[in-house]
């Protein structure tokens with residue numbers, strides 16, 4: 462997960478401040494030295510780091526600590542606020558024209574994920590009841606046009622192009638006429654990319670901009686390229702004037718420097734992030750939630766939003782009742798696994814939970830597709846009674862269950878262990894909720 466290294470280091474640093482009644486200037490200086498190192502290692506722009514640290518020191522040293530917070534929590538709060546500000550403060554929305562269609566022009570270098578992102582964005586808009594039109598304007602690469610047509614087919618969203626046409630501006634103009642005639646309210650233009658920025662490319666993009674007057678010009682950049690992506694953003698912004706950035710491949714092991722530097726260096730806010738290759742892997746970028754994830758305080762809001770679209774509410778309510786009565790059984794465990802699976806890759810979900818450090822242990826609970834099928838087979842080979850009360854499952858029953866499900870006794874043992882772990886974890890969450898303990902990211 463992106464930011465994992467940074468998140469680990471920052472959490473380590475702040476843990477050291479915990480338990481101190483009063484923080485001296487030396488304590489803060491030492492902590493800030495570590496924060497600086499962590500940010501530089503995460504490939505954050507040097508100047509950005511310098512200003513960031515100076516801001517925090519100014520706010521932390523010699524301040525009256527708020528009554529409700531311990532000194533350590535106070536420092537974490539300042540860092541949290543500053544990280545949020547660094548990434549733009551509040552969510553930057555895309556402009557929606559009062560006179561449709563809204564025109565969104567996607568620009569970027571080849572391989573950044575522009576075409577995939579065009580599809581993802583169209584999908585997101587469609588889910589918000591919009592009627593997008595995708596426009597294939599990459600006249601140099603027929604494969605890119607084909608790729609967009611395939612995506613459009615999968616999403617059931619029309620893709621506009623003009624066969625054999627070598628004029629990207631004309632394609633864009635015709636697309637807008639088409640959108641007006643066919644009541645498509647948002648036009649997403651996938652422009653041509655190049656391996657490197659060059660004059661021809663910029664000229665073509667400028668012509669499209671002049672002729673179709675897009676409401677949004679969004680640059681798609683690859684987070685894995687680190688500081689290069691910041692340079693690319695600066696350059697596109699200077700020549701074209703950007704309204705925002707879409708940072709792709711944040712699901713990979715990029716160190717996160719781009720996400721933390723782009724706004725500060727270029728002034729352009731990140732509006733969306735790409736979190737995977739699938740078409741639903743585009744997230745709206747919320748600076749505050751991202752800061753919170755980096756500090757290990759979780760991003761429960763995003764998780765709830767994700768859950769809102771993937772999870773069956775009735776079932777969730779039922780589950781909560783069971784948890785309260787402490788009668789969470791193996792049937793429930795199976796349906797929980799199936800629900801969680803719908804949310805996305807486990808490490809991304811863990812990253813959204815507060816106190817992720819502790820939860821990494823849960824990585825043992827692998828929930829890949831194959832494992833899930835096996836788990837299902839094992840649970841289905843148990844009797845009703847066993848499913849309700851796992852403590853009944855002794856040695857000979859384990860053997861029978863393994864035989865019945867075509868698995869090994871070790872697999873059954875592993876599953877029962879996972880179940881016991883999950884049950885314990887849930888109990889912990891329940892207790893935390895009950896005692897109403899407010900934890901500031903575990904600090």
Ligand code: GDP
Nearest residue numbers: 571572573574575576577709710735736737738
């Ligand atoms: P384009 O040349 O800019 O149009 O790039 P493409 O859309 O063809 O994407 C290049 C590659 O990056 C493809 O293999 C995509 O599946 C992949 N890709 C795009 N966005 C993401 C993302 O957010 N995460 C990951 N892991 N891969 C992505």
